[in-house]
Amino acid sequence: MPKDSTSSRRAKPPAVPLSKRHQRDGRRVTEPRGDEGWDLDPADVNAEYASMVERQLALLGEDPAREGLVKTPERVANAMAWLTRGYGQSVEEVVGDALFAEEHRNMVMVRDIELYSLCEHHMLPFFGKAHVAYIPNGRIVGLSKLPRIVEVFARRLQVQERLTEEIAGAIEDVLAPTGVGVVIEAYHLCMMMRGVEKQNSKTITSAVRGSFRDDARTRAEFLYLAHGREAFAP
Numbered sequence: 001m002p003k004d005s006t007s008s009r010r011a012k013p014p015a016v017p018l019s020k021r022h023q024r025d026g027r028r029v030t031e032p033r034g035d036e037g038w039d040l041d042p043a044d045v046n047a048e049y050a051s052m053v054e055r056q057l058a059l060l061g062e063d064p065a066r067e068g069l070v071k072t073p074e075r076v077a078n079a080m081a082w083l084t085r086g087y088g089q090s091v092e093e094v095v096g097d098a099l100f101a102e103e104h105r106n107m108v109m110v111r112d113i114e115l116y117s118l119c120e121h122h123m124l125p126f127f128g129k130a131h132v133a134y135i136p137n138g139r140i141v142g143l144s145k146l147p148r149i150v151e152v153f154a155r156r157l158q159v160q161e162r163l164t165e166e167i168a169g170a171i172e173d174v175l176a177p178t179g180v181g182v183v184i185e186a187y188h189l190c191m192m193m194r195g196v197e198k199q200n201s202k203t204i205t206s207a208v209r210g211s212f213r214d215d216a217r218t219r220a221e222f223l224y225l226a227h228g229r230e231a232f233a234p
Helices: 005-010 047-059 072-083 091-095 145-154 160-175 216-227
Strands: 099-101 108-119 125-135 139-141 179-188 203-210
Touching: 047 072, 091 145, 091 160, 108 145, 108 179, 108 216, 125 145, 125 160, 125 203, 125 216, 139 160, 145 160, 160 179, 160 203, 179 216, 203 216
Parallel strands: none
Antiparallel strands: 099 139, 108 125, 125 179, 179 203
């Protein structure tokens, strides 16, 4: 069957395999001025990780010795330590003693919690917002602790589906509430800047526990508050 000439013209050329790339001559590259790119909250640089990044640069066809790249391995190691700091945190640590006896029996929600994470399949970012709610069962938690719980799990290599479930499970374990609901809306660079390259697609995941799962009215209230009035307008 003959190929469609139109689709052939539109097809993107494949990336050049790493084994066939020529080493770049760093002496011919214009360098940026100043020492830019260090994180605001630097961590101890992992020398082994930095050496791996240096090797990656060489495999990409770059010159790791040129001025603009000399400190890149350390910068990347430093950045990855920050972006995956959730591995060194626990829910118990971030919640601390911010649990309080309270007889409030209605829904508590924190909406639009910004989150940034790394897709474990391509190690590219995905980012968006989390909406977290629970119905207390004799105890409430400091409001700022809900975004902190989101951070614990978001700052790891993740898939959005598991991230949503882990946040809901953590809140359930800490508070033993009547119910928990979590919705995450996120954009994934692994399908925006590569692959299908769909710029406007948003991924939405949810996790509901207890009364949020078993009571249709509670679940409807949660989704109404999570997505906002505009989502349910006729």
